């Protein structure tokens with residue numbers, strides 16, 4: 001090992017940002033946040049002009065009135081934190097997760113049928129990857145029970161596991177959902193473990209009895225909803241073209257009024273012409289009363305009519321900034337604002353995530369389709385190309401390894417110089433497949449957008465940590481799916 005005194009240092013890899021009047025560094029190799037005081041700023045300034053030997057750096061700090069021990073301590077601390085690095089240091093690849101990484105969450109697609117015909121749907125729309133021909137439309141009890149057994153067997157060591165119910169339209173198979181909840185609770189309890197449940201629905205089939213069941217069983221609910229009627233009804237329509245807003249609005253109100261055990265979330269898909277983020281947020285949060293609202297631009301090939309162009313995405317970003325500013329005002333008063341795009345990123349920053357993969361797909365999370373085929377996540381369910389085995393025969397470890405290997409940040413060379421990679425890690429595998437035909441391709445069409453948004457969340461995080469640090473404790477457990 002080279003003695004520190006013989007080293008030549010350069011600046012390490014970090015992204016500087018400010019928040020609440022303080023300066024911070026986002027340390028990229030560690031995915032960690034480091035507050036920058038005057039001493040750290042001085043050392044960084046000295047290296048901004050170029051590399052310096054250890055001795056040279058100490059002398060430059062001495063010229064800034066640092067005592068010798070103080071300067072040596074500072075340089076040692078900055079080297080340990082990788083704020084400065086030996087000039088010939090190379091990028092350390094992130095350690096790959098172990099091959100037997102335990103499962104944490106299973107997304108069970110109870111049906112691949114839907115009573116809506118949303119044109120942008122990744123399951124039925126023009127960019128779909130599913131090949132459901134010849135496969136069951138509804139999951140049966142045997143497959144569902146085998147799925148629960150699979151989750152419990154593959155999650156050894158985890159006391160709590162998570163099941164998300166998905167579709168098609170999930171509630172088209174509500175009788176099975178009830179049975180799965182009872183079965184999973186029984187099986188988990190017999191092992192001294194617990195299961196946490198959630199579901200995603202278009203809300204068309206909600207009834208008072210279903211709402212009661214969801215509340216009684218602490219099942220988290222996400223409603224796919226795109227805003228007030230004239231926006232929601234542009235693409236979220238029945239097969240005859242009729243919009244679904246009028247059907248779901250009273251049901252959503254009943255859900256929010258009647259479900260008392262978990263927050264209710266709206267998930268908005270932004271498309272061309274449905275980009276009024278602030279207006280949509282106000283309607284869903286204030287008029288309807290959702291606890292949280294999250295937005296995602298539609299996943300699509302760029303030439304679709306409903307794709308959002310660059311100008312549209314710039315407008316979305318401006319409105320995200322507006323809601324983020326409001327979020328900060330709320331947080332400084334100790335209140336949750338409800339814009340989940342900020343909360344999800346703040347949680348990742350608080351937890352110090354440094355991702356080898358963009359999400360848990362194929363790793364701690366898998367999807368199961370009505371046929372029992374296992375997929376990396378719900379978006380790949382029923383796709384022969386992406387199947388990772390079957391619930392009856394188990395995971396095809398070679399296919400899983402190939403999927404994970406291609407999605408690993410170490411193999412996404414375009415991302416290796418990007419400071420946002422600890423959080424982004426190249427972005428959604430499904431979107432990469434739709435855009436580039438390869439789940440392991442970096443989603444390079446939105447890098448500037450992602451970096452801008454990540455910087456915004458860092459600034460909010462910094463301001464909260466400076467002015468109301470206790471608020472951040474809310475994010476210790478939060479996980480985004």
Ligand code: SF4
Nearest residue numbers: 415418421424426447
């Ligand atoms: S996809 Fe783009 S923003 Fe994301 S890590 Fe790679 S280079 Fe950075």
Ligand code: SF4
Nearest residue numbers: 359361377428429430
């Ligand atoms: S980010 Fe994409 S690949 Fe990952 S779980 Fe979500 S939809 Fe699936």
